[in-house]
Amino acid sequence: MPQCFDEMTLADGATRAVYGRIAHWLAATPSELLASRRAQAELLFRRIGITFAVHGDKDAAERLIPFDIVPRLLGRSEWARLEEGLRQRVKALNLFIADIYGAQEILKSGVMPTDIVLQNPYYEPEMAGRRIPHDIYVHIAGIDIVRIDAGDFYVLEDNLRTPSGVSYMLENREVMMRLAPDLFAEYRVAPVENYPDALLATLRSIVPRAARGEPTIVLLTPGQYNSAYYEHSFLADKLGVELVEGRDLLVRDDVVYMRTTEGPKRVDVIYRRIDDAFLDPLAFRPDSVLGVPGLFNAYISGNVTLTNAVGTGIGDDKAIYSYVPNIIEFYLGEKPILKNVPTWRCREAEALAYVLDHLPELVVKEVNGSGGFGMLIGPHATREEIDTFRQKLRAKPDNFIAQPTLSLSTCPTSFDSGIAPRHVDLRPFVLSGSDGIRVVPGGLTRVALKEGSLVVNSCQGGGTKDTWVVDDSHLENLPCGAFAPGTTREAMDR
């Protein structure tokens, strides 16, 4: 594995300016104290009830996502550029989805092959030719960002359906403020706690035109056995909206109501955390018990807004991903600010040949996979695994894309054995309403806790960190050796 960029320590041993205080904190805090902070953090999370259910693992039915007490920092100028790129990307993706279900200009102009869109399992034919309120499809996006070197951020994945993780962004901050109040006093950390307000403002901006008076907003969850149920209840609580399940809603004359102790009450906006396929057994999967019969008709009649819209999966498909730079140029006439990871589309013969020749060094992903499942990490795979994938690729090349194995940046992480670098990514959240785009400074940093591992997904043993956007304009890099253990505060403040 090549030397990769560390968020704190540069190749020559110098400490990056923004991490100065953190480096000092780590050097000056005895390991027992760090250990007790870790224990304290775990207790706090356990007590608050932040758990994550893991698929197919009965013993771990309610497990904690490990939280690392060393925050991940971004300087304000780095963040400003990242935010600009996120706004640009989400704006373009919204225009793309509206176009795909509308005039299909982008297909007519030949920017991308037509079948990659129209034959895509995430293309929802039911949405074709329909207008939705305010023409915004993706109200809530989670964009996965990785860093390869000091200069550049790359987008690894766009999550445009029901991205999760924002509750961890908020709770991590709460816990971190309790664990290390001194660090907050030393840094000026941009707050994230206004995210629920921003989300509520976004949801209120997209009420259907049919709505009258104070809009009723609800959050629709698959229920308490869903892996992200904690997040659903957390968000509903912060937003001050009802957390409903499918069975709490009913549709009468194409209007959605919720069942209350006072009888049916009209619902205007549904922030749904249920996949399209399960929304409405009459329109999609007939075996869905999570959805609401008739919901889709109410939706296309314009009586209720669904957040995100139906059919946004087309925008975060891994086959479409490789065209996002073209999408940005096509709709905005701008150069993309955030880079895409170079991607081989295995559907193209030339690319497939290259991928088959270079499997041991590539990451191969199923275009419809998620959560780090159904993927091959060449450098870490056994011969058998590579052979299995070779056969899969030959059988259905359309199902796969391949990317170079990126050396994700690392960030110092606290273990019983001491501080060690671990690979991280970042998921900022982008909100799009009829009144503009909102981005809260920060996001969820996920960390691969296993040494050398590149898989940060929580269902595969990844952890999380608090993410700080800090004012770094007055800070300078610190030379190698500035933080021998026991360095005093005075040495730091010289």
Added chain:
Amino acid sequence: MLSRTADNLYWLARYMERADFLARIIDATRRLASVPTTQPGPGTEWDSTLEASGAGEGFRRTGASPDEANVVEYLMFSMDNPSSIRNCIEKARTNGRAVRTALTAEMWDAINGAWIELKRHVMSNARGYDREQSARFLEFVKKASLDYDGAAHRTMLRNDAYWFSRLGLYIERADNTARILDVKYNILLPETEAVGGSVDYFQWAAILRAVSALTAYHWVYRESLKPWLIADLLILRPEMPRSLIACYENIVRFLDSIGKAYGHKGEAQRHAHTVLARLMGATTKEIFQSGLHEFVTAFVENNTRLGTIVAEQYLLN
């Protein structure tokens, strides 16, 4: 509010109250069973405890003999007993988790904390029945119920969520007090006074302990235990927080609050007022004349009926 949320809050309160009742009745029975030859004839104290907790039939199906270890195990930890303390706390938490947003942080903390602690007790119980260990468990259950109740009382907004939660608590409590009376009515009859003696004294004390009213009795009547006064205390004394009348005063109050907030009253309010009026008009003399057993049986039926009406009127919309 969402009907399902109201339903969950209502049952959450019922399960926590039930767990508390079970803990008290087990505790009281254990004291009673330690008195020599408490109950002549067939059946033991543990049999009547099983009946009072509504678990008699389920227990008999297990085929185990009704001795202390088996009954206590069945009432405290059995997964097969739908109303074991363990299942009550598990169900309370499941209900709580389903309505996290309707609970205050303190209420969730009380339930979730109890649930975490429960796991520890289940683990140590797996090593076998241990009287001291189970006494600690009963203390924990009573405290958990107090914590939850206190958290609800001190932190909830006084709106329909609170009212439905309290409604669950008092309907459950009325049911529990009535069950004790129903199982023990034979020793509360005036005639048994003639039999008298220390044996009955311990029986009466056990009933009062099961509803944490032994001290209250002395404060209210300032005389030694008399069976008809125990019945009076548990049925007709409004100042006794677990008496049937006290439960119904609360039930009526909270149902009226709901009716007022929603702008209309219904069958639930009418039925609750009827039951309260019956209690207010009753005297111990009249109750004993027409039969304590019949009176209690009728009350249990009416109370169950109220639960059904509340569900139909509000919870299953």
